[in-house]
Amino acid sequence: MHMQWGNFGVAVKRLKKNIDRLRERIKDGATQIERSKLPGIIVLDTSFVLNPGNKRIWQPFDEAEFGCLYRQEIKRFIDKRHDDWQRWVRGKGVRGIIIIDSRIRLTPDGGWEHSGMTYSVPTVRFNQRRRREYDELWSALEGGIPHLVN
Numbered sequence: 001m002h003m004q005w006g007n008f009g010v011a012v013k014r015l016k017k018n019i020d021r022l023r024e025r026i027k028d029g030a031t032q033i034e035r036s037k038l039p040g041i042i043v044l045d046t047s048f049v050l051n052p053g054n055k056r057i058w059q060p061f062d063e064a065e066f067g068c069l070y071r072q073e074i075k076r077f078i079d080k081r082h083d084d085w086q087r088w089v090r091g092k093g094v095r096g097i098i099i100i101d102s103r104i105r106l107t108p109d110g111g112w113e114h115s116g117m118t119y120s121v122p123t124v125r126f127n128q129r130r131r132r133e134y135d136e137l138w139s140a141l142e143g144g145i146p147h148l149v150n
Contacts, residue, residue, distance in 0.1 A: 008137055009033045009040030009093070015049040022049070026085060030092035039133050042089070043098045050077060050101055056112070057105035066105065066115065074099060074119050082121065089123050095134035096122040098141070 011029035015022060029042035048054070050073070061069065078099065085097060102116035120138050124130040 007038050008133075009036040009038040010043060011040060012043045012045075014045040014047075017048050017052040019049050022081065023084070023088060026088050026097070030089040030094050033089075033094050034092040037093075039093045039095050039130070041096045041098055041134070041137060042094060043100060046074075046077065046099055046101045047103075050074075051103060054104075057103055060106045060108045060110070062108050070101075070103075070115070070117050071119075074101060074117055078119065078121055085121070086123055086125065094123050095130055095137065096120065096124065 009032070011032040013025040013029045015025055025044065026042060029044070033040035033042070057066075089097075099119040099121060100116065101119075102114060105113055105115050107113050122131065122134050122138075124134050
C-alpha cells in the first residue's frame with residue numbers, strides 16, 4: 001500500500017481455533033513487516049478463535065444491542081492482550097493491529113445475517129511520527145472496511 005509518506009506493509013494472519021497460537025501469529029506478522037523494511041500493520045482474523053465452534057447467534061438482538069455486545073467482546077479480547085502485543089511487535093515496524101471478526105446471527109425479522117466487526121488497535125505508544133503514520137493508514141482504510149469500529 002502506498003501512503004503520502006511512502007509505502008506501507010500489511011501482514012494478514014488468521015487465528016484458527018487455538019488461542020495459544022496468538023503469540024506465534026502476531027510475532028510471525030511482526031517479522032514479516034520487519035523483513036519488508038516498511039512500517040506496517042498486522043491484520044488479524046479472530047473469527048474462528050473467538051467462536052471456535054462456528055456457532056450461530058440464535059438470539060435476535062436488534063442492531064444497536066448486537067453491535068454494543070459485539071464491541072464489548074472484541075474490546076475484552078484486546079484489553080486482555082494489548083500489553084503483550086506491544087511487547088511482541090516492539091522494534092519491528094508494526095504501527096498497529098487490525099482485528100477482523102465475523103459471526104452468523106439471527107436478525108429480529110427472523111432472517112440470518114453474516115455480521116462482522118473491524119477494530120483498530122494502535123501499537124505505537126510514544127512516537128508521534130509513527131502514531132501519525134498509523135492514523136493516516138487507519139484513516140485511509142476506514143472508507144473501505146465494513147462494520148468499522150474506532
